[in-house]
Amino acid sequence: MRVGVVGATGYAGAELVRILSGHPQVELSILTSRQFAGVKFDRVYPAMAGCVSMTCEGLDIEKVCDRAEIVFLALPHQLPMTLVPQFLARKVRVVDLSADFRFSEASVYEAAYQAHAAKDLLHQAVYGLSEIYVEAIQSAVLIGNPGCYPTSTLLPLIPLVRENLLDLDTLIVDSKSGVSGAGRSLAITSHYCQVNESFKAYKIANHRHNPEMNAILSREAGRPVELTFVPHLVPMSRGMLTTIYATPIRKLHAADIRSCLTNAYSDHVFIRLCSGGQSPDTLHVKGTNFCDIGFQLDKSSNRLILISAIDNLVKGAAGQAVQNMNIMLGLDEAVGLRNIPYPL
């Protein structure tokens, strides 16, 4: 099975290259990059010298389709919607890491982003939250790979929502992301001296991942859900921690929560439920596809606090994308993603 990466030199793209280069069941056969067409990949990422010997190419759909059966798109939104129809027409399956195919209703996408040029494909696209939508992913030809914030929020929440344990009007999501989430593009907000020793919220209750989470939760709950979402920027390269507040609809014990999450995820190696007294930490998932989940019941206020930690570039982007490919190909979901974590 040959795979390609379109947009290989952004951070998510480069992480795809890292994972796919070491994947034992697929062959990474083509990389494209607009900015670095004609440049060896290891000139852009010298870390890869001796490990990845490919050269970036300009994007030529025919060529990509000749050389790959599955293609990953790691591009800014709005570009994929014009490319995906061409890939699908040539029977090349697509995992799209942008937002273009994450929404089943075009109107929701268009309210948050802009006009959609391939609305007719939305019903074909499967939202690639791997552990949750395994079956749909197995038969998908087009995956809308989830955003990093939605991944970190939905994985702890959905099992509890499915068991109807939470008052859906009380959901508050306070997320914190490392800087790589903003990508490799130059912006004053990613300048070292602006980020270092700085901690701040941004796009307060106004981030585009908010409607994405609302849409999935509404579908799961069978009723409209509007959560409050505030993302923050942490002075570190990788990692995302999400703290979720929710009021249970009835008196719950820790064992109820644990049991619900264990039932949902016991067959899924990448979800690690923290044992009592431990708390998720981005350091523990750095460079891995794990999503660590912990929780605490605040008795005095009768609130449940859920906490998740992921690596925003792995489980929040490239790792989950490869996990989805594995599922699509009928492989073990963890193939190529089992690197042992670093102790620090």
Next chain:
Amino acid sequence: MRVGVVGATGYAGAELVRILSGHPQVELSILTSRQFAGVKFDRVYPAMAGCVSMTCEGLDIEKVCDRAEIVFLALPHQLPMTLVPQFLARKVRVVDLSADFRFSEASVYEAAYQAHAAKDLLHQAVYGLSEIYVEAIQSAVLIGNPGCYPTSTLLPLIPLVRENLLDLDTLIVDSKSGVSGAGRSLAITSHYCQVNESFKAYKIANHRHNPEMNAILSREAGRPVELTFVPHLVPMSRGMLTTIYATPIRKLHAADIRSCLTNAYSDHVFIRLCSGGQSPDTLHVKGTNFCDIGFQLDKSSNRLILISAIDNLVKGAAGQAVQNMNIMLGLDEAVGLRNIPYPL
């Protein structure tokens, strides 16, 4: 006016030394340190060479009282309760940075900490949230200087609580602190390699600053308030950002919030209300006594999001302590605290 610092070599103590050394209206006359008695202060903090020439001394109450009219205690809790009676008996006023004199009811303190050995002084102690309790501070002989988390939480909340704008059963406080908040003591949790590239919550719904906030808010509201509080650790030395979620009791507009906060703080130079579109950032308050406050109304969920940023060692500890001293002495609250912030 001569002042002393007891516990001068911890981080809050050293910050007191920094501020008081440059204070134009007081003379820093004695420093004590158990660990570094007999050692020049600038051997412990070489940054201070050429600026602070004092030597740390062991703690001798008589000597301190001979040499200072006001004393700052920057010690772990439980020690001040044994020292404060001796200082007050000698007519030396005290600003205590520990938790020992922050609670008016001993039982609340004892539930969160341990037995209190000077309960009879609690009614004399004034909670030193400078902008809020100016009048009581003016005539105080003993200040219980607020914790860093309570400072960052109460300053944005109290004006709104006083105007009865918020449903007090909905308060959620998600705070993020730099590492200096844990002090200079050695612990694996402050080891560089455990903190760097790490973000995590700790003492979830179980931090001792939670009852401190509850107590003050309950007093302000005239009814019991139990907020949910989750602190997090940020890989940076200084700074604290607090994100507060609350549901208004009636339909509010941004102008209502702004007007309430402006009314409360227009006479107080250290409270800066962010203008629309800007958001507090710990980088903007680093090394200063400012508390920056921003807010956003999330219309879809009808929630108010309040955000504050302080330097945990300045407004969250030493700076507010000096501000309290200024008020006690009848000086402008800002004397000695007006250093121009660094652009980065």
Next chain:
Amino acid sequence: MRVGVVGATGYAGAELVRILSGHPQVELSILTSRQFAGVKFDRVYPAMAGCVSMTCEGLDIEKVCDRAEIVFLALPHQLPMTLVPQFLARKVRVVDLSADFRFSEASVYEAAYQAHAAKDLLHQAVYGLSEIYVEAIQSAVLIGNPGCYPTSTLLPLIPLVRENLLDLDTLIVDSKSGVSGAGRSLAITSHYCQVNESFKAYKIANHRHNPEMNAILSREAGRPVELTFVPHLVPMSRGMLTTIYATPIRKLHAADIRSCLTNAYSDHVFIRLCSGGQSPDTLHVKGTNFCDIGFQLDKSSNRLILISAIDNLVKGAAGQAVQNMNIMLGLDEAVGLRNIPYPL
């Protein structure tokens, strides 16, 4: 005395604004910025809200000259050479932070930079290494403010060179700088994720500050000096540490070195000679105008190791520029620069 800053929104410019805003003997009367003309300074640097209320203006020479008697230029090289003649013609004194007026010989400048458009002014310009060239600075109308690397290198070296203690053919300078030295402009090399957890050399034996150091040392030594210079980038915002290796021309003892440096700098408050056993650390000079100097004799190899630490934006740029202004104005060199250092 009114002063202006041309190029106020770069990092060195903003640092000038910080220092000059708090300077008790001058009035900061005009700020210019090409990129932010018409924008309030505290919108660009929100840290300054409540402290600096000025608005950036476009550059109009007449206006600047009407409103200031001294002007600081914090611009990229090549621009100042066209502006300085106009300022001088209007009797406005200039402290130029670029390289344009650091060289007495145009040919040396032109070899390292580009053609010089105001060669005739080079003989008037004084190299503003404050402690070394006090007398010339006192009567200067045009200061070429030294580069950060040259400042950190020349301050420890010049006294030893003047006493002819070192073999000038053996000088090796290994410098390490924080990221702010590269300025506020956007570049992939200042992207947080490229700098964080990265340490590297750059412009190896090819940095433009090398000829600047060679020129000054050659002048001091009365013979050509060519040192080897390798700059490195440290993952931190501020600070510069320079490690210098030199072989003494005769057997030296630590006391000889100490005595030489003490003689040179005992009257200069911003040079701090580390006592035995202590070593310069950028943390100790952060935000200050200090240059800390330490040294060690390596007996087995008969080499002297000199180490200096400065804040690249203060002593390495804006602080030294203000120090030079102080000297030009006949003030104490330290006025406005005596802020007490932070303990961390």
Next chain:
Amino acid sequence: MRVGVVGATGYAGAELVRILSGHPQVELSILTSRQFAGVKFDRVYPAMAGCVSMTCEGLDIEKVCDRAEIVFLALPHQLPMTLVPQFLARKVRVVDLSADFRFSEASVYEAAYQAHAAKDLLHQAVYGLSEIYVEAIQSAVLIGNPGCYPTSTLLPLIPLVRENLLDLDTLIVDSKSGVSGAGRSLAITSHYCQVNESFKAYKIANHRHNPEMNAILSREAGRPVELTFVPHLVPMSRGMLTTIYATPIRKLHAADIRSCLTNAYSDHVFIRLCSGGQSPDTLHVKGTNFCDIGFQLDKSSNRLILISAIDNLVKGAAGQAVQNMNIMLGLDEAVGLRNIPYPL
């Protein structure tokens, strides 16, 4: 082949656990830890949850020898010298990461450390600089694994010394290390707030790795070599960059250097020679066993500048130790060490 790690919970030990857990040709069969005996390894390093399920044990030589044919010692120096004789007596081969068996002459060790209790084993021990001493390692029963600074210094230098290209009296080594090099033990020098935004030299010309480098270079050169060595601490977790200055004994061209290094290392996958215009960066080797080498000739001063980058915990400790084990076992030196680097 079963292997054990003695001292598994320090940073080098944990890194050994990471690498050996994923090694396809050996079975990690026992972990010991004095501090954490009886504790599951993934409680100490929660990153490893789901990946390493072993429990740390107290050190019992018999038990270790029953369960492992090769043992890695990741202990402070002075302990291994008492343990190694017991392991060897039981035919268990040892890779010792401490300094105890790095020196062939006891007197040199004793001058830098303390009395040696197993001098008679020194002649059996092989200095495990993998690419340099392959043959001796193949037949070794006891490896003295090199220090991190010596590894980063000797790999670029030895080929040039062997070809007699350098004046050995001119060697200067300026090294910079991340904080993990100081280990997991608590010390104020590893406290986050002392390291963050700090850069400094330490143990100037007085570090114990200096005699280690001198000893190896002297052996290679066949004459005494005394280099000048200054280590520095960088605010990052992992990584080491070493900048070496040396005067060639004759006029050299870049092609001569490149050819010498290429000849030495073309068969060794972990040595990457940077192509022209690129410079080693610790970020490019983070988490890998690579040693990147670059160089520059400074024509004006006739000096060669060599630069190397390694991950101090991998090529500088655990990775090289496993590489040595691979060589001892007749495996490809890279087995278990070929993880694709992270792009950031």
